Amino acid sequence: METLTPPGPRARLAGLVLAAAACAGFFLSSAEPARAEYGDVVINSHSDAAGVRPVVFPHWFHRVRFRCKVCHSDLGFKFQAGGNDINMVKIIDGQFCGACHNGAVAWSVENCDLCHSGKPNTPTQVHESTIQKLVGAPAAAAAAPGPAAKR
Numbered sequence: 001m002e003t004l005t006p007p008g009p010r011a012r013l014a015g016l017v018l019a020a021a022a023c024a025g026f027f028l029s030s031a032e033p034a035r036a037e038y039g040d041v042v043i044n045s046h047s048d049a050a051g052v053r054p055v056v057f058p059h060w061f062h063r064v065r066f067r068c069k070v071c072h073s074d075l076g077f078k079f080q081a082g083g084n085d086i087n088m089v090k091i092i093d094g095q096f097c098g099a100c101h102n103g104a105v106a107w108s109v110e111n112c113d114l115c116h117s118g119k120p121n122t123p124t125q126v127h128e129s130t131i132q133k134l135v136g137a138p139a140a141a142a143a144a145p146g147p148a149a150k151r
């Protein structure tokens with residue numbers, strides 16, 4: 001019977017997307033401005049087109065915690081910004097970021113805004129400069145910088 005089948009990745013994603021939509025207002029008003037540092041990778045092969053912010057992957061943050069081999073050999077990440085065709089179905093299925101961002105090794109996929117933190121329309125790239133601004137501020141803060149903008 002169909003109803004006894006556990007929900008597949010797509011059904012689970014649909015649920016998460018709904019939950020995310022419900023929380024979107026909260027995220028926009030309360031999210032701390034994310035940081036982008038030298039060596040961060042912006043991944044935007046699908047994000048803009050799908051209406052979510054580009055992904056900022058903090059490479060150094062991960063490199064100090066894991067050997068290169070864990071990601072670039074065991075998990076199969078190719079050594080190229082944008083060189084992996086990543087999407088949420090794969091992530092929820094435990095591939096790519098989802099091998100760790102599963103609530104066990106690291107926080108899980110419901111934290112959309114922690115990964116999708118880039119400024120809209122930022123192309124896929126390796127972030128070369130600490131001056132360059134990749135991370136979009138919430139609209140209100142961008143219009144009128146408040147205390148949060150000083151961080």
Ligand code: HEC
Nearest residue numbers: 016043044045046047050086087088097101109111112115
């Ligand atoms: C652990 C990091 C991470 C988290 C958390 C995350 N994403 Fe993503 N997501 C990615 C990456 C990486 C891509 C590929 C980005 C690209 O190529 O533009 C992606 C792509 C997407 C896409 C476009 C491709 C597709 O699958 O349709 C959508 C839409 C999306 N994410 C929505 C979400 C939503 C909604 C949430 C929260 C429920 C979420 N993401 C949480 C990393 C993440």
Ligand code: HEC
Nearest residue numbers: 041043062063066067068071077079080081082083084126
């Ligand atoms: C936690 C996983 C992870 C670890 C650990 C990791 N990387 Fe990466 N690396 C990535 C991801 C994700 C990308 C971007 C891939 C994409 O955009 O599809 C990347 C991209 C790269 C790139 C391509 C950058 C460019 O110019 O396009 C190089 C080179 C690289 N990594 C080298 C390393 C080295 C060397 C180490 C160890 C010191 C390392 N990585 C550790 C996940 C990791």
Ligand code: HEC
Nearest residue numbers: 055056057058061066070096097099100105106107114115
């Ligand atoms: C090998 C395991 C692993 C993989 C693969 C991985 N992460 Fe992480 N990530 C972690 C861990 C562990 C943390 C720290 C979690 C914590 O502090 O609770 C983390 C933290 C983060 C943070 C927060 C950084 C900060 O400053 O606090 C972001 C953003 C992030 N990951 C994005 C991604 C994205 C996007 C991908 C896929 C392109 C990815 N991660 C793949 C293990 C991984």
